[in-house]
Amino acid sequence: MNNFLTLLLCLCCCSLSAQRGTVIDEVIARVGSEYILLSDLEEQFALAQSQTNEPLPPEARCAILDQSLVGKLLFNQSKLDSIEVNDAEVEQQLNARIDRILSYMGGDVNQFEDYYGQSITATKEQFREDLREQLAVDRMRASVVREVKVTPAEVKNFFAEIPRDSLPYFNSEVEVGELVVKPEANDSTKQAVVARLQDLRRQILDSLITFEEAALKNSADGSARGGGDLGWTKRGKFVAEFEAAAYNLDLGEISDVVESEFGYHLIRLDGRRGNSIRVSHILLQPEITEDDMEKSRRYLDSIAHLIRVDTFTFSYAVKRFGSDKVQSYNNDGRMSNPNSGNTFFEIGDLDPDVYFAIDELEIDSLSEVLEFRSPAGEPMLRVVQLQSRTSPHRATLSQDYAKIQDATKNAKQQQYLSDWIEKRVSSTFVEIDERYQVCPQIKIWIEDSRKITVGGENGKIVTGK
Structure with a gap:
């Protein structure tokens, strides 16, 4: 807040x-x-x-x-x-x-x-x-x-220089992993969205409505308020399917329906300057029905069962079956605390649903399937794993090495930046x-x-x- x-x-x-x-x-x-x-x-x-x-x-x-x-x-x-x-x-x-x-x-x-x-x-x-x-x-x-790095010796020396009565006191903390899947819309819902975009394209080409009006009334993302305008951008900034269609358009041309990981688009090329283009789009996303959610719940629950009976590890399941669109995917499923930047969460930092899901779990145990919303508001499903839990304690090098390492690195980076500023001035x-x-x-x-x-x-x- x-x-x-x-x-x-x-x-x-x-x-x-x-x-x-x-x-x-x-x-x-x-x-x-x-x-x-x-x-x-x-x-x-x-x-x-x-x-x-x-x-x-x-x-x-x-x-x-x-x-x-x-x-x-x-x-x-x-x-x-x-x-x-x-x-x-x-x-x-x-x-x-x-x-x-x-x-x-x-x-x-x-x-x-x-x-x-x-x-x-x-x-x-x-x-x-x-x-x-x-x-x-x-x-x-x-x-x-x-390029600033810290060695184990630097971490040890940094910790040793902290007066004992100044050592931080850490509340109980947990580390949590998540395996996330994104429910898929059914084929009939997808077809309805494609048909809707095709109809909008026809109306625009027949001058019954402008592209900007169609985007304002229909597009599912923030660009709708600007008539779908995405501004100038260079090659490599859009997802592959969108970019391929956009760069193949002539000036003022409107694409056929293009599918991407975000949904379905109509794309109009508004300008071209060398390797940069300016495009507008209309984005529609198929609605995820309760039947779609239930199908994904059963799928995720079956994966969780295979982890519980040691068919494969949690880390393997994240890479093999999890969504790669969440931050935790690139950290073997381990969630990062946005407040601290590390992987430790105090109780107050956790989403309430996650807290209640892990409250009585043993270490390495999995929760039931949980529903949540992505930052973009999309419905998602996950199971979470309690990976560690600490009791309230005064900081120690053995128990809190990762945090002390971060503090050491931050201090070294600040000093490096200060030296850089002095030279640059x-x-x-x-x-x-x-x-x-x-x-x-x-x-x-x-x-x-x-x-x-x-x-x-x-x-x-x-x-x-």
């Missing part, structure tokens, strides 16, 4: 900024070709203040500016290193975030537009470049620390308004950068009328 509220506030700031008539702003810092505005700093300060009940100290602005400078340095370097964030990635992220907000609003588009004072399309346009920058920054940061053009040069966190930028600006009056800019 906290991440959701943060996203709401970020979008709200963008929305409010758009509604101001005349905005007087100031450039307070520059890193390479990237600028930081006073309004950026104040909006981030307001956001941080909204997340605490205590007043933030004045020096909080210094820390926020320092983090903004780091972000701009990484973004500037991402451009120099030609790190690419394509339109399709940005659009996917935007749709996911908008969909999440809408889900909290019960899918009420009018409520969304009343809250932000503008349409969903306008909100996405306003937020698009900020999101593109954040994705580039994240990718650049990951690139910088990618010395070769990067940096300007900082004199008002912020008193900040202790800003000293490295002042001492090591190629240029320092004094006085902020020349940085004033005016936007709007």
Whole structure:
């Protein structure tokens, strides 16, 4: 929920900024070709203040500016290193975030537009470049620390340096595996969807309805709100069946019905630039009936029985029979905790259905078949395996090696990133308004950068009328 509220506030700031008539702003810092505005700093300060009940100290602005400078340095370097964030990635992220907000609003588009004072399309346009920058920054940061590794000796030394009375106390935790299958729609349901798309295609070609209207009223994904537009993208970003059909279209041509793992599509080619294309689509997904679900339940239950009688291992069953569209598939079925990034779950981190399913299981035992929904809302089935359980305890190297290893790696990555920043600052053009040069966190930028600006009056800019 906290991440959701943060996203709401970020979008709200963008929305409010758009509604101001005349905005007087100031450039307070520059890193390479990237600028930081006073309004950026104040909006981030307001956001941080909204997340605490205590007043933030004045020096909080210094820390926020320092983090903004780091972000701009990484973004500037991402451009120099030609790190690419394509339109399709940005659009996917935007749709996911908008969909999440809408889900909290019960899918009420009018409520969304009343809250932000503008349409969903306008909100996405306003937020698009900020999101593109954040994705580039994240990718650049990951690139910088990618080669950082830790040895067992480093883990041991890191743990030994923690004062005994400062060792963390861990609550009871579990590791859980899952074997997931995706129920398949029956043939008659699939045929009905294909027929529906064929009829829509005929209506579009006969000019009875536009492609955009058909997508808005019928398409099952977030692109529907934009008339099915998926933006510009390069080869290799779509699934194989979709991409093969899209690249074989002539400009303005509409494909026949195309099947992919996501459902059935009509695809229209809207533009082509070298190896990049812009396409729109209409996606329909066959409804999964209760009979379809029951058939998959019996199938999954039979696999679980074979694991229980040692016909094959859980890991083998995941690779042989499980869906490869879930994160756990590439980790032998072991689930990762999104809150911590590791495979350990406290009780409060587990989905309630999973918790109750494993509550009385023995280690390595399997649950009954459970129904759940994928992040995209699709019905899925799984059996879960309790793979380990710990009692509440003070951290030890033997029992918590994986966590201590992660902490060691994170500390080493942070130090590596700090060293990288210090070196990069010395070769990067940096300007900082004199008002912020008193900040202790800003000293490295002042001492090591190629240029320092004094006085902020020349940085004033005016936007709007």
